[in-house]
Amino acid sequence: MSQLALRDVLQAFEILQECRELWAEPREWRRHLLRRLAALTHCRLAFCIEVSEQSGRIGEQLLFGEDVGWNSDSERNTLLTGLTVVPLSFSPLWNAFVGAAANRRELTALQPALIDSRLWHASEMYDRFIRPTGIGEGLMSAVRLERRGTWDHWCICNDRNDPSPSFREEQLVALVHERIAQMIERRELASWDDRSMADLSAKRVKLVRLLLDGRSEKEIALAMGRSLPTVHEHIQYLYRHFGVNTRAKLMAYFLRHRADPDPTRCPPLSSPQTWLVTRRKASSV
Secondary structure, eight states: OTTSOHHHHHHHHHHHHHHHHTTTOHHHHHHHHHHHHHHHTTOSEEEEEEEEEETTEEEEEEEEEEEEOOSOHHHHHHHHHHHHTSOGGGOHHHHHHHHHHTTOSEEEEEHHHHSOHHHHHTSHHHHHHTTTSSEEEEEEEEEEETTTTEEEEEEEEEETTSOOOOHHHHHHHHHHHHHHHHHHHTTSSOOTTBSSSTTOOHHHHHHHHHHHTTOOHHHHHHHHTOOHHHHHHHHHHHHHHHTOSSHHHHHHHHHHTOOOBOTTOOOSOSSTTHHHHOOOOOOOO
16 A cells, blocks of 8 residues: 555545445445446456355355446446356466465455466457457456455456556555455445345335435325325335334434345345346336
């Protein structure tokens, strides 16, 4: 961190604070984080995955994935297909990263430090799933989430014709990732298996915000154009979703600014291929 400019450090901590404000929306804080990190590191594409660790092997199961910065749906489908329809171990770059991360709790590294470019460009993974896209070099970062027994992995890439990420970008990502991992471990940022805004429709999210704003059920019904019985029914749904039974307890949950685990939740990526079609639902209540 000592080699980072003060402006870089301030921007990094600004990103952390912005994520903290979005703490109850795991998909939203992740997407915001990726967008801000990509901009800060002069890269275009960023994605993150949470992967399992079983018998010392990292990446046996994909649990969660989020991504931003694609040039097109075709580009997204091409790369994500390479991360889902074949095992992660199919990629020599992934294998090199996992080997470098062995016996460590965290690792952030530039791509050229992990694998010889000639070996990477000659691989089937590159030929099938990278070459058809506009993606160039990047950097990879992973931190082991001790409480969860998983790895939080980030990949940030530039365009093929752009300058490669530098040591500055590596340091910035390492700084932010270490702090984000700490916040996840302390449940200051909600994860896929916490009680949160995850999977709530846009209108239910709006209803939560109206409740937290102190609006009565009648005022909420008028604001949302719904009947009182319908609003009451969905408020009861939200209470169950957050594991509370009164508005006061719901407000206390958000004021506490710390997520509770939800033992009923299953990983969003029930099969790796679901990442290809995962998008936040904006359906009505």
